[in-house]
Amino acid sequence: MPELPEVERGRLVAEMVAHGRTVRRVRCATDRIVFCDQSPATVSRRLKGRTVTAACRHGKQLWLEFDEGPALLLHFGMTGALHGYEAEADRPRFWKIELEFTDGRRLAMPDPRRFGRIRLRDDPRAEPPISDLGFDPLLELPGPAAFRDRLGRGTVTIKGRLLDQRFAAGVGNWIADEILHQAAVAPHRRVRDLSDEEVETIRRRLGAIIRKAVDVNSVSSRFPRTWLFHRRWGRPEDAVTAKGHPIEIATVAGRTTAWVPSVQR
DSSP states (O other), X not given: XXXXXXXXXXXXXXXXXXXXXXXXXXXXXXXXXTBOSSOHHHHHHHHTTOBEEEEEEETTEEEEEESSSOEEEEEOTTTOOOEEESSGGGOOTTEEEEEEETTSOEEEEEOTTOOOEEEEESSGGGSTTGGGOOBOTTTXXXXXXXXXXXXXXXXXXXXXXXXXXXXXXXXXHHXXXXXXXXXXXXXXXXXXXXXXXXXXXXXXXXHHHHHHHHHTXXXXXXXXXXXXXXXXXXXXXXXXXXXXXXXXXXXXXXXXEEEOTTTOO
């Protein structure tokens, strides 16, 4: 599932292909699941002839702003992405929307599994779903005191809290596991039981992991070889970390969780 770094990569694609260009044609698939708020015809009609002024992102939500009219808000779901190209023959399979610009460039969002969402919003930051989200770890990571305050001191597990989009927008399953592994904190620990030192370590690792993933354009082969990421997939029974510590697969906060009991306390 695309997490913040993958969506930031999509934003960069949109910025490169669409920024400053005028929409000549909009093609929309007749899919009222993905087009969940406005009809495909409405989206097409309201975007045609508009000029893209910005490509923005908050957490896993990405949107294009125009010289006038509503913004185009995109959520990738499990299998969405953004593709930029010029030739019609390069249009991706399972596309849901395609913007064709006056210079011939095209931008499309495919979504094979149809968990993505396409919406129009007059003021994306002030309206749901973005207004319901927490801070963006890349753009606005809180300082130590504010982070501790937002984290709270309740009975929720730290894994569950990191996955809560109302807390930190854009953190998904593998990022949460990576944060806790590098912070040496067990995923089932209760937020109320964490020391201020542990919370600060989690905050720092959150920022560092997001920044590194974005810096390498979310190309996983370029992630540091010491990351748990490379060894967490497929539930291997004999999986170990780069240092040889056994990896355990468990369910925490309702999600498959990779962690290292000998390291994470």
